[in-house]
Amino acid sequence: xxxxxxxxxxxxxxxxxxxxxxxxxxxxxxxxxxxxxxxxxxxxxxxxxxxxxxxxxxxxxxxxxxxxxxxxxxxxxxxxxxxxxxxxxxxxxxxxxxxxxxxxxxxxxxxxxxxxxxxxxxxxxxxxxxxxxxxxxxx
Numbered sequence: 001x002x003x004x005x006x007x008x009x010x011x012x013x014x015x016x017x018x019x020x021x022x023x024x025x026x027x028x029x030x031x032x033x034x035x036x037x038x039x040x041x042x043x044x045x046x047x048x049x050x051x052x053x054x055x056x057x058x059x060x061x062x063x064x065x066x067x068x069x070x071x072x073x074x075x076x077x078x079x080x081x082x083x084x085x086x087x088x089x090x091x092x093x094x095x096x097x098x099x100x101x102x103x104x105x106x107x108x109x110x111x112x113x114x115x116x117x118x119x120x121x122x123x124x125x126x127x128x129x130x131x132x133x134x135x136x137x138x139x
Contacts (some may be wrong), residue, residue: 026083032077032116032139037071039119044068054128063122071115082112 040127041072043064074082100125123131 025087029083029112033112035135035138036116036119040064040068050110055126056128060126066123067118077113101130
């Protein structure tokens with residue numbers, strides 16, 4: 001009975017440790033992803049007259065809409081899957097065969113990283129939108 005109890009407790013400890021590691025790896029990416037989804041949705045849903053005040057150039061408004069569309073194309077499940085695949089890819093030996101092409105994998109894994117950067121660049125180009133220093137550090 002003691003052996004079984006030891007195995008059960010060991011499994012619980014290993015599961016908790018795995019959860020803690022996975023949480024630490026994903027929390028920052030998920031937080032940035034949530035900021036991008038929220039900010040682009042909020043700005044895209046503004047009435048046109050307010051968008052024109054915040055984003056004075058047509059080019060900025062077009063880029064915002066394009067960024068918003070790119071973000072909306074990725075569901076939460078898709079983002080989770082892309083993060084999971086990028087984690088697997090970073091742990092996969094080089095000689096293991098890939099199902100996707102290398103370009104597809106690179107595009108998927110980097111999208112979650114580049115969209116926050118693209119948003120931050122866009123916001124910095126719009127003088128009427130003040131970016132809080134804390135958000136700039138997070139992105």
